[in-house]
Amino acid sequence: MTLRVKLVLAAMFASSSGLLLLLLFIVIEVPDLIDLMGYTALGLIVASCLLLSGALAAFFTRTLDNSLTALEVGLLNFKDNDFSVNIPVTGDKQLQALADLFNESAGILRKERQYIYQRELLLDKVIQSSPNIMLLFDDQQRIIYANDAARHAFNQGSRIEGCLLPELLATQPEALVTALNNPKGGLFTTAGVDGAEDETWHLSRGRFMLNGQYHHLLLLKQMTRELNRQEVAVWKKVIRIISHELNNSVAPIASMVKSGRKITASIDDPKLALIFDTIEDRTQHLSQFIFNYARFAKLPLPKKTAVDWQKLTEQLRQHYQFTIEDSLPREPGYFDLVQMEQVLLNLLKNAHESGSQPSEISLSVQVTQLDEQQRGVMIVVADAGSGMSSDVLAQALLPFYSTKQTGTGLGLPLCREILEAHDGHISLHNRQPQGLEVRLWLPE
Incomplete structure (x- = not known):
């Protein structure tokens, strides 16, 4: 039974009780009234009074019932985590104040829920990315x-x-x-x-x-790239210190050789000339050696520009012979032309020194999609040489590691440093039945 029905019944009960008391009083004071009006007329009067009191009670409690129903519906929506509903502000001041308080609470909850929802979206985006x-x-x-x-x-x-x-x-x-x-x-x-x-x-x-x-x-x-970067940073610091100390020694030696040649210009002694030539040759070699290491230690950040693949391969062909596998991408690449040309020249040089026939050395460029978020270009330089043992493969990208007697051990590490500066990576793979394949991946 609703509150409104209870109020209407209470009003009818109060009205009937008052009417009965009034009739009882009249009967006591005017005994002949019943004989004069009759029981039917009195019954109609009582029924009419009851109906009128019920109608008036129903009319005056209509606003209260509507307000309470709206409040109930709103609270049920709150229970279902729906804060989008507002209830009408009607009725007397108390009902209006109650409706205003409900609507204000609904607005605050909507803002809080929107804030939490946006934070959840942001957190999920961060986690997924x-x-x-x-x-x-x-x-x-x-x-x-x-x-x-x-x-x-x-x-x-x-x-x-x-x-x-x-x-x-x-x-x-x-x-x-x-x-x-x-x-x-x-x-x-x-x-x-x-x-x-x-x-x-x-x-x-x-x-x-x-x-x-x-x-x-x-x-x-x-952690692989992070550890590699820390390792390379240590090597670079060591190289800078060694280069500085060697330059401090090489420069005076070269100057003294020139001074010695001038002082002994009048002395015609083949052995003395041989000594000066040897010292000068070794100082020049040491200066070039220091320059190569300093280039690795002071590699500048890449300046990326649009690069036409056809022009790049034509420039590479001026230095080394190779064949192009498949067709080149129509869209230009986006990287530092000078640095990437240095990488590819170094790899082609290694391929020609691997024992492979020039006709068996190839270069391919393919647009690849590593996953939903990583799209880029895969460059592959392949040869048919002797390949690498598993031990050499594991250490080939480390600074100062070289299998060549005259090698500095900086060629492949410099390639890796350039690729990682472009947010790419390099990997070495033995081919079957023989040969080596170097894969370079660059993001778009």
């Missing part, structure tokens, strides 16, 4: 949440929510499985595939209570 792998799973190791990086790492970009973690690890490298099964976090390394560089990862774990159940959070961060 992060290159770090994020996995959230329960005590049964069922995946509750995973970001885009995790989906690409474990299931080729497909959704993994609802899957079991052991099922996802079935096709993963042994080092990764061992690290994830270890209750502690830390650094671990996975072996590179087909001669690619080993990858170093950092694993961190978290455990918290959510909805009365424990959940586990795994974060995997790719």
Whole structure:
């Protein structure tokens, strides 16, 4: 029974009680009234009074009933997390104040919900765009949440929510499985595939209570490039110090050689001339040696411009012979022309020194899509030489490592430094049955 019905019944009860008391008083004071009017007339009067009181009560409680109904509907919407409703401001001052308070509360809740929704969208966007792998799973190791990086790492970009973690690890490298099964976090390394560089990862774990159940959070961060950058930064600092000290010694020696030649110009002694020639030759060689190392230590930031692939390959052909696999992209590349030309000349030079026939050295340029977010260009320089052993592949990109007697060990490390400055990467792969393939990836 609603409040309005109760109020109407209460009004009718009050009216009937008052009317009955009035009739009782009249009957006592005027005994002949019943005989004069009759019971039927008195009954009609009583019924009319009851109906009139009920109608008046229903009319005057209509606004109250509408306001209470609107408030009830609004509160039910609040219960369903819907804060978009406003109730009409009608009735007396108390009902209007109540309606104003409800509408004001609804407005505040809408703003708060919009703010929280925007924060959730921003947080989800940040998490989904992060290159770090994020996995959230329960005590049964069922995946509750995973970001885009995790989906690409474990299931080729497909959704993994609802899957079991052991099922996802079935096709993963042994080092990764061992690290994830270890209750502690830390650094671990996975072996590179087909001669690619080993990858170093950092694993961190978290455990918290959510909805009365424990959940586990795994974060995997790719540390390979960061560690490489730190290692290269150390090498650069060492090179700068050594170059500075050597220059301080080479410059006076070269000056003294010139002074010595002038002082002994009147002395015709072949041995003395040989001594000066040897010293001058070695100082020049040492100066060139220092210049090559300084170039690695002081590599400038790339100045990217649009580069036509056809013109670039024609410039490269002026130095080394090679064939072009497939067709070149029509759209120009976007990189530092001088630096990338230096990279490709170095790789073509290595290919010609590998024992490969010039006709078997090739270069290809293909637009590639690594994943949904990474689109770029893959440049491949291939030869049919002797290739590299697994040990050499693992160390070929390290500074100062060289298998050549006269090599400085800076050619491939300089290539890697240039590629990484372009936000790209380089990898070395042995070909079958023989030869080496160097892959360069540049983002668009």
